[in-house]
Amino acid sequence: MNTAAESASERQGPPLLRLRGIGKRFGAVQALRDIDLDVWPGEVLALLGDNGAGKSTLVKIIAGAQAPTSGSMQFHDQTLRQFDPRTARDLGIETLYQDLAVAENLDVSANIFLGRERKKRLLGILPFLARREMRKESVLALQKLAIQLPLRQPVGELSGGQRQAVAIARAAYWQAKLVIMDEPTAAIGVGEHAAILHLIQTLAASGVAVILITHTMPDVWQVASRITVLTRGEKALDGRPDDLDEDLVVKAMLVGKGVAA
Amino acid sequence: MNATVLKGHSLRQFLMDQGVLFAFIALLIFLAFVAPHFVSVNNFFSVLTDAAPLVLLALSELVVMLVAGIDLSVGAVAGLTGALAATMMLSGFPWPLALFLALLAATLAGLLQGIVINYLHITDFIATLAGLSIFSSLTLIVTNGEPLNINDNGFNAIGESHILGIPDQVWIAGLMVILLAIFLSLTASGLYLYAIGGNRVAAYRAGIRVRRLRSLAYAFSGFSAGLAGVIFAAQLATADPNAGRGDELPAIAAVVIGGVYLFGGRGTVWGALIGALLLSTILDGLVLLNISPFYTELVEGVVILLAVMLGYLKKRGTV
Numbered sequence: 228m229n230t231a232a233e234s235a236s237e238r239q240g241p242p243l244l245r246l247r248g249i250g251k252r253f254g255a256v257q258a259l260r261d262i263d264l265d266v267w268p269g270e271v272l273a274l275l276g277d278n279g280a281g282k283s284t285l286v287k288i289i290a291g292a293q294a295p296t297s298g299s300m301q302f303h304d305q306t307l308r309q310f311d312p313r314t315a316r317d318l319g320i321e322t323l324y325q326d327l328a329v330a331e332n333l334d335v336s337a338n339i340f341l342g343r344e345r346k347k348r349l350l351g352i353l354p355f356l357a358r359r360e361m362r363k364e365s366v367l368a369l370q371k372l373a374i375q376l377p378l379r380q381p382v383g384e385l386s387g388g389q390r391q392a393v394a395i396a397r398a399a400y401w402q403a404k405l406v407i408m409d410e411p412t413a414a415i416g417v418g419e420h421a422a423i424l425h426l427i428q429t430l431a432a433s434g435v436a437v438i439l440i441t442h443t444m445p446d447v448w449q450v451a452s453r454i455t456v457l458t459r460g461e462k463a464l465d466g467r468p469d470d471l472d473e474d475l476v477v478k479a480m481l482v483g484k485g486v487a488a
Numbered sequence: 489m490n491a492t493v494l495k496g497h498s499l500r501q502f503l504m505d506q507g508v509l510f511a512f513i514a515l516l517i518f519l520a521f522v523a524p525h526f527v528s529v530n531n532f533f534s535v536l537t538d539a540a541p542l543v544l545l546a547l548s549e550l551v552v553m554l555v556a557g558i559d560l561s562v563g564a565v566a567g568l569t570g571a572l573a574a575t576m577m578l579s580g581f582p583w584p585l586a587l588f589l590a591l592l593a594a595t596l597a598g599l600l601q602g603i604v605i606n607y608l609h610i611t612d613f614i615a616t617l618a619g620l621s622i623f624s625s626l627t628l629i630v631t632n633g634e635p636l637n638i639n640d641n642g643f644n645a646i647g648e649s650h651i652l653g654i655p656d657q658v659w660i661a662g663l664m665v666i667l668l669a670i671f672l673s674l675t676a677s678g679l680y681l682y683a684i685g686g687n688r689v690a691a692y693r694a695g696i697r698v699r700r701l702r703s704l705a706y707a708f709s710g711f712s713a714g715l716a717g718v719i720f721a722a723q724l725a726t727a728d729p730n731a732g733r734g735d736e737l738p739a740i741a742a743v744v745i746g747g748v749y750l751f752g753g754r755g756t757v758w759g760a761l762i763g764a765l766l767l768s769t770i771l772d773g774l775v776l777l778n779i780s781p782f783y784t785e786l787v788e789g790v791v792i793l794l795a796v797m798l799g800y801l802k803k804r805g806t807v
Contacts (some may be wrong), residue, residue: 268621312693316693329687329690330687332678332753342694342696343693354676355675356676383686
């Protein structure tokens with residue numbers, strides 16, 4: 228259970244993602260102010276905050292969907308400036324949105340390979356899809372994460388948890404280094420909840436850094452190796468779950484910096 | 489998820505999916521009984537020949553509907569293509585060149601609408617409604633509102649001659665069916681059309697060039713509609729300024745009957761083909777049974793409603 232937390236406490240080498248003084252202003256509104264954040268490989272960082280606290284903005288900045296107005300970002304020895312979501316993905320930053328992650332009318336392997344299909348040349352010229360090969364690879368990718376799914380059905384016929392698993396398997400298969408998950412357990416039944424949390428731990432144990440946005444407090448203590456609380460655009464709290472309790476975290480979400488122990 | 493359950497599921501699914509095929513076969517049998525000379529090889533080909541333009545227009549609608557669009561201009565593009573080909577031949581162009589340029593114009597007409605829709609963000613419905621209007625008017629301008637006689641035997645042969653005993657029109661539609669089926673089921677771009685229709689945002693995030701592919705879908709729609717226009721003109725050896733007028737509705741009806749989902753991401757060439765054959769044969773049947781043409785659109789409307797209702801019941805039954 229504590230593997231993620233332990234590997235985080237070891238923290239070998241430099242952080243995978245390093246944010247310094249990140250700020251974002253929308254006209255008169257200061258959405259983020261002076262955020263410093265380091266994320267190490269293999270750690271699950273729970274990003275908490277009330278609605279409007281700046282979580283989404285921060286995550287969008289990391290994913291390349293929005294540019295910060297101030298501050299600097301480093302990912303894996305590289306300074307990131309003016310990059311788009313595609314570049315982020317190529318670098319290994321994968322964002323899993325609640326429902327936008329998969330094409331419901333395609334099957335599991337089509338989704339895992341979407342946009343990066345394997346092809347075989349028929350008659351030496353025509354680039355046709357290597358469906359069988361992709362399906363085999365998908366089976367392996369799912370096995371690695373111990374996921375069991377019906378492979379030939381459109382993903383839309385799968386449950387919410389299974390769809391989420393497809394998106395996670397895709398990120399893992401393409402060797403994402405940092406996976407950002409926005410409320411991965413929000414639309415999921417009780418039975419699958421535990422499976423998704425377990426999947427997050429498996430992912431982290433394989434060396435992937437995970438940023439987890441969630442409102443479900445018990446999840447945080449179950450999988451997170453670190454908790455960061457944003458309040459009104461500022462970092463209000465940052466610590467290990469063992470050193471924090473739910474009261475303190477909730478207070479930080481409401482009150483802000485002052486509560487930090 | 490055990491194998492037998494899946495098998496049973498897919499067999500039932502198959503029977504459900506092929507309902508339109510069974511309806512088509514039942515209709516053929518029915519027509520064979522009520523119109524005895526209906527059963528002959530010649531008539532079999534005449535069913536296919538009559539259906540060829542509608543099949544091509546249905547392929548147009550299939551491709552744009554897969555990317556969650558609709559093309560109301562297909563009939564008008566077909567009419568314009570015939571008019572352009574005829575005009576060029578009348579001014580001395582050799583027929584293959586006239587044919588090529590007319591089809592190029594049809595493709596560009598489609599592409600232009602695709603660009604307006606995807607880069608200027610005009611709704612599919614409105615953009616192609618404008619296209620319908622503009623291309624119909626261009627046809628009248630080009631033909632001066634009069635039917636243009638086509639004297640070129642090479643061109644007219646498209647409407648008359650046979651290769652290996654099969655009419656040219658059937659070859660054209662058949663080849664398009666096969667090529668499109670291969671494209672959609674075996675290539676990455678074909679898969680992307682489904683992905684875009686299924687979840688546009690997910691497709692975009694996966695790095696698929698959504699706007700470009702959607703625009704090209706409309707270019708294909710224009711091309712296929714152009715082929716239908718060529719067949720119309722060759723069949724009658726005339727570019728009728730009214731050719732293709734109103735044909736967008738049967739084309740949309742055909743794909744809806746064939747199980748193509750109006751809101752994108754679901755549908756097959758097979759479905760569009762069978763839908764077009766069924767609808768075309770129903771319309772032929774009305775003629776065989778001496779039913780007044782005033783009933784044609786009434787029947788079309790009822791068939792569309794039935795097809796959509798059956799599709800809905802099917803979905804509710806299986807989910």
